[in-house]
Amino acid sequence: MDLRLYEVCETGNFTAFQGLIEEDKFILREVMPLSGDTCLHVTARFGHATIAGEILNLRPDMAHAVNHEGLTPMHLAAANGCREVYELLLRTNPGKLCFLRDRDGRTPVHYVAMNGDYSMFSSAMVLCPQSTTSLTDKGETVLLLCAKYNKFEFLNVLISFPQDKESVIDLIHVPDNHGNTLIHLAKVAGQHAVSGPFWLGAEPVQGLFAQVWVGPKPALCGQGEARARTQTQTQPAAGPKVELVTYMESRANTEDQTRPPNDRSVEDLQSQSQRNQNQPENRDKAEKDGHFQEQWLEGIKSSRGTTSVVAALIATASFAAGISPPGGVNSDGAAAGTATRAHTAAFKVFAVVNGLALLLSLTILILDIVVIPYRPGPLTKLAVMTRRILWAAVAMLLVAFMAAAWIVMPHVGAHGWVAWCLMSLGLLVFFLLVFCLIAMTRFLSDTTIPSCSSDTSEPSGFAVVAELNRRKEYSATQLA
Structure with missing residues (x-):
């Protein structure tokens, strides 16, 4: 890629960008040799919506371009929190761009969940609601990704006040390929607080959360009246025994620190590399x-x-x-x-x-x-x-x-x-x-x-x- 084109896309100089287009109309075809990024990838990463819109006007097909890592410009805009570029690309072709996957099978909506941006997530739910229920190659839902990347405030909003509550509530009990559910991930997080009640399956999970009641399980996609019975401080009627778990303040479970490495029931939830990244000494080493x-x-x-x-x-x-x-x-x-x-x-x-x-x-x-x-x-x-x-x-x-x-x-x-x-x-x-x-x-x-x-x-x-x-x-x- 021409160095001038990269600098223009990085800084957002629209006048210089127009000058390059007038000088060489084929300059938009150039890509970076190592990463395979196009000029739209660079613009999406740095969040310059004006240049991104001009590129889409000249080359609409570049919205579907993927680099060597399988990432589209929409992936990069979602990962870097560039809302204007993300919404611009989303409106271009939501039926296809929302379902393009990278090497790990993650769509742009998955990166939005990892980044914890509710505004960008709401845009995807309005224009392409089916994309919010897609799974990664590891079977991860958007809720599981929120928990894995410690976006619990964003998770609270999704569970409590989603625009399409049925599609999100259905994902609470969906496990990944290793059998880990949102409840297990919350246990690993420990110190984070997640508000709102969760209906669990018939199999009990003991010793994980603050309050446990026994009562009938309402239909997950039923009427709001059935869900109203799940509010806190309300005793459900007797019936088939299942668990309703509500936790407001969780503490770190010390058993996870002494669990052997071969026991993957918890270790699969967060990789050791992610845990090491959160340690101050490892962060200092990475910075050095x-x-x-x-x-x-x-x-x-x-x-x-x-x-x-x-x-x-x-x-x-x-x-x-x-x-x-x-x-x-x-x-x-x-x-x-x-x-x-x-x-x-x-x-x-x-x-x-x-x-x-x-x-x-x-x-x-x-x-x-x-x-x-x-x-x-x-x-x-x-x-x-x-x-x-x-x-x-x-x-x-x-x-x-x-x-x-x-x-x-x-x-x-x-x-x-x-x-x-x-x-x-x-x-x-x-x-x-x-x-x-x-x-x-x-x-x-x-x-x-x-x-x-x-x-x-x-x-x-x-x-x-x-x-x-x-x-x-x-x-x-x-x-x-």
Whole structure:
């Protein structure tokens, strides 16, 4: 994707966006090489509804585009809480967009439940009520996702005052693929309070909640009069025994802390990674790792810039020395314009190594300007390759200087020692460069380079920082 297009979609500069469209009408076809995000994905993530609406006017099909993780722009808008973009996409094609799933089988409505936004959930219930009852690949309902991501206030609103109460109440007793229900998840949460009574099945659940009554179970989709009997402080009539559980303030169950890891009755409700994320020490470690990764990426970018500057200087010096050879040129006769010392061995060495220095430095510039920004590939490998070429160019420039000094300096007489001194210093610097190169190679081989993502390959070019920020923002949204 063009860096200018990404920046416009990130900042929401509508004027600049229109300018890019006028400049290249096919620019909207570009995607990010690593993530597969389109410009609508980026716009939905940062919540710029104006640009999103213009993209949908130009390319309505982009609303259905999925990236490499199976996420649509509507998924990203729901995960990041961008209501305007979410509702804009929802009105585009609610019958299809609400049912598109990612790799885990989650629809945009599931991400709304994980984010705990009742306004966005209400919009989905009005335009596409069937989407609120869909299940993930793990059999999770929107209520189970609310409990797993600690959105209990949002869960209270759904249970107490939903716009379509029947469709939500029906989901209370639906278990996931591991048999976990909303009641079990509330037990794991412990410290959270969930108001409103729940009718349980015939099988009792002992010791989980504050108040338990025995009475008849009303039809879940029946009339409001049947549900009115479930209000607190009202004694139900005698009949078949089932449990009505109401809990206002739950406490953490200490048995969960001592339960063995192999007992999955509770461990399946919240993964260990989610629990570790909530611990302060693990959060600090994650922040330090992320800061270290950012520093490493900034170092890679700074190294690329420095390498390009040095390569440009070497190319300039080599070109100037090539057209103005040491010892000057002949000014008359048949040999006019040729080097006066071209017949010497030192000049021949100078011409060869000076040409090599020029070619190597130009190779670095071509790689950095043409190849690296527009070709996906491991950024570290490209940086190591350009660094080695730079070392070779510096060595060739040093040898060229030594040969030129040998040509122009006197070899005998009172000043003969100067040429030998320059040659000795040049050889000393050359061997010092070789020693530094070997030391740096061993140092880098013993250093663990941080990984920016779970992918085996690294991002390349100008998209590396933008891609890292995108993944960090998306991960933070998922864990929120």
